[in-house]
Amino acid sequence: MKTVFLIAALVLFVIDTFSQTDIKTTxxxxxxxxxxxxEDVIGFINTLDNQSGILRIETIAKTTEGxxxxxxxxxxxxxxxxxxxxxxxRVVVYIEANIHAGEVEGKEAAQMLARYLVNNPESKILTxxxxxxxxxxxxxxxxxxxxxxxxxxxxPASVGVRYNGQHLDxxxxxxKLETPEANGILNNVLNKWDPSVFVDCHTTNGSYHKEPVTxxxxxxxxxxxxxxxxxxxxxxxxxxxxxxxxxxxxxxxYGEFIDRMNIDxxxxxxxxxxxxxxxxxxxxxxxxxxNENYVYADFKTRVxxxxxxxxxxxxxxxxxxxxxxxxxxxxxxxxxxxGLNNKPSDSFxxxxxxxxTPDKIKIQAYEADTIPGMKGYWRYKQSNRQRDxxxxxxADYLSTKSVRFPFAYILSVADADVLQNLKTHGIKYExxxxxxxxEVEQFDFTSLKPSSRINQGHYTNxxxxxxxxxxxxxxxxxxxxxxxxxxxxxxxxxxxxxxxDGLLYWxxxxxxxxxxxxxxxxxxxxxxxxxxxDKLTTD
Numbered sequence: 001m002k003t004v005f006l007i008a009a010l011v012l013f014v015i016d017t018f019s020q021t022d023i024k025t026t027x028x029x030x031x032x033x034x035x036x037x038x039e040d041v042i043g044f045i046n047t048l049d050n051q052s053g054i055l056r057i058e059t060i061a062k063t064t065e066g067x068x069x070x071x072x073x074x075x076x077x078x079x080x081x082x083x084x085x086x087x088x089x090r091v092v093v094y095i096e097a098n099i100h101a102g103e104v105e106g107k108e109a110a111q112m113l114a115r116y117l118v119n120n121p122e123s124k125i126l127t128x129x130x131x132x133x134x135x136x137x138x139x140x141x142x143x144x145x146x147x148x149x150x151x152x153x154x155x156p157a158s159v160g161v162r163y164n165g166q167h168l169d170x171x172x173x174x175x176k177l178e179t180p181e182a183n184g185i186l187n188n189v190l191n192k193w194d195p196s197v198f199v200d201c202h203t204t205n206g207s208y209h210k211e212p213v214t215x216x217x218x219x220x221x222x223x224x225x226x227x228x229x230x231x232x233x234x235x236x237x238x239x240x241x242x243x244x245x246x247x248x249x250x251x252x253x254y255g256e257f258i259d260r261m262n263i264d265x266x267x268x269x270x271x272x273x274x275x276x277x278x279x280x281x282x283x284x285x286x287x288x289x290x291n292e293n294y295v296y297a298d299f300k301t302r303v304x305x306x307x308x309x310x311x312x313x314x315x316x317x318x319x320x321x322x323x324x325x326x327x328x329x330x331x332x333x334x335x336x337x338x339g340l341n342n343k344p345s346d347s348f349x350x351x352x353x354x355x356x357t358p359d360k361i362k363i364q365a366y367e368a369d370t371i372p373g374m375k376g377y378w379r380y381k382q383s384n385r386q387r388d389x390x391x392x393x394x395a396d397y398l399s400t401k402s403v404r405f406p407f408a409y410i411l412s413v414a415d416a417d418v419l420q421n422l423k424t425h426g427i428k429y430e431x432x433x434x435x436x437x438x439e440v441e442q443f444d445f446t447s448l449k450p451s452s453r454i455n456q457g458h459y460t461n462x463x464x465x466x467x468x469x470x471x472x473x474x475x476x477x478x479x480x481x482x483x484x485x486x487x488x489x490x491x492x493x494x495x496x497x498x499x500x501d502g503l504l505y506w507x508x509x510x511x512x513x514x515x516x517x518x519x520x521x522x523x524x525x526x527x528x529x530x531x532x533x534d535k536l537t538t539d
Contacts, residue, residue: 032300061184064165094195101141101160106201109307110135140165155299174280206256208366212297213305214254218282224331247308268394339484349399356392430538441528
């Protein structure tokens with residue numbers, strides 16, 4: 001009798017774990033006239049959770065307006081928590097959507113993807129991948145539905161807004177970390193699960209072409225060059241080919257025409273700063289992908305295109321899981337080794353420019369016309385003149401001005417907000433065990449001005465100055481941040497004074513830069529310890 005009960009229990013477990021679900025998204029139920037509300041998404045993923053033993057829901061953040069940000073963990077077999085993923089042979093892939101809540105097809109595609117995975121537990125994807133899916137990152141923005149939002153977009157009838165509950169753009173928060181959503185991604189996804197592959201879903205606003213799906217990869221030059229080249233030369237071209245050949249989805253690498261009135265000049269991806277989360281993940285030595293779906297394609301086409309892109313990315317990750325884990329391990333080892341034994345040739349780009357990738361790309365383009373009386377970005381309209389062009393893709397970013405990569409940064413002020421920022425990024429810091437004299441580079445300002453336009457609530461700093469070598473005394477307890485960490489690239493980005501996206505740029509050090517009276521400026525309170533000293537005692 002006991003054997004019968006055990007067999008019955010096993011059968012029930014298998015049925016519960018591998019049962020099929022036919023739940024539909026809001027877009028599917030309304031024939032793509034509407035997109036999901038926050039409650040719709042939560043209801044959808046709760047239904048999947050109730051019907052599947054290979055899905056677990058985790059809360060990664062709470063929004064300003066009090067909504068829980070939910071992430072699905074899909075794994076077969078399921079693991080107890082993120083600690084077990086560290087030694088798991090499977091590669092971890094994280095997919096997020098709706099960071100800009102007017103750009104909604106990724107939200108629908110991510111739900112469809114979760115349904116596909118729980119309905120196919122024995123797929124190669126789940127054999128070789130642990131998949132994390134966050135369908136609705138900007139939940140507060142999502143609920144501000146209006147048919148006045150993104151009126152240039154070809155459906156659905158009503159969408160949310162770009163900004164979150166703080167009126168901030170989450171996709172400009174990779175460095176400064178002022179939104180609960182970005183903090184949640186770092187605290188509960190990147191620092192815990194450490195996904196090897198990161199995907200962020202958006203909708204375009206720019207140039208005219210036939211392809212409904214565009215995508216690209218991390219591009220900031222202050223990242224591991226071998227990882228960038230791997231994406232440029234292998235992973236992204238294969239995804240491009242497979243998406244067309246396997247799923248019949250026309251696609252092209254993301255960008256805009258350099259000159260919409262002369263499309264032969266080339267195609268460029270213009271955003272390389274790590275404030276954008278895809279580039280931020282890149283300087284953490286992980287593979288990251290930006291999905292931008294074509295705004296003028298109809299909603300159903302955009303949803304299905306994004307869905308099949310996500311499927312193709314997961315197919316690639318499953319087929320190349322060992323290779324992906326290995327190249328990331330080697331990138332971390334290189335970064336740590338460079339911090340420990342930095343050479344004069346080891347540099348960090350403080351200015352950079354885009355140059356063409358080795359291969360040109362083909363775009364099924366439409367030429368543009370201008371709208372009489374209109375000025376600026378929105379002065380263009382699509383013509384009926386379709387023309388295929390093969391042009392340079394300006395998506396390789398190379399340094400035009402650099403500084404030597406240092407052994408460490410020393411903070412003469414232990415600012416609580418700065419230290420919390422480091423902790424959230426996952427960066428380790430130490431303290432001097434005793435008073436210490438060190439030869440360091442000090443940055444002296446020759447000019448410090450606020451930007452003329454407010455940016456994400458900041459008048460960001462425009463900095464000019466120069467380094468000089470000084471012998472400086474540092475007290476016991478002074479904070480020192482060594483670059484011999486896997487996040488060494490990120491450390492340099494945060495502290496170099498001349499970057500366009502560091503903590504100085506985002507006003508973290510403003511109160512330490514000038515006296516209450518007088519026009520002089522203090523030195524920047526972060527010092528570069530360029531070479532590893534013979535003796536350095538830290539706690």
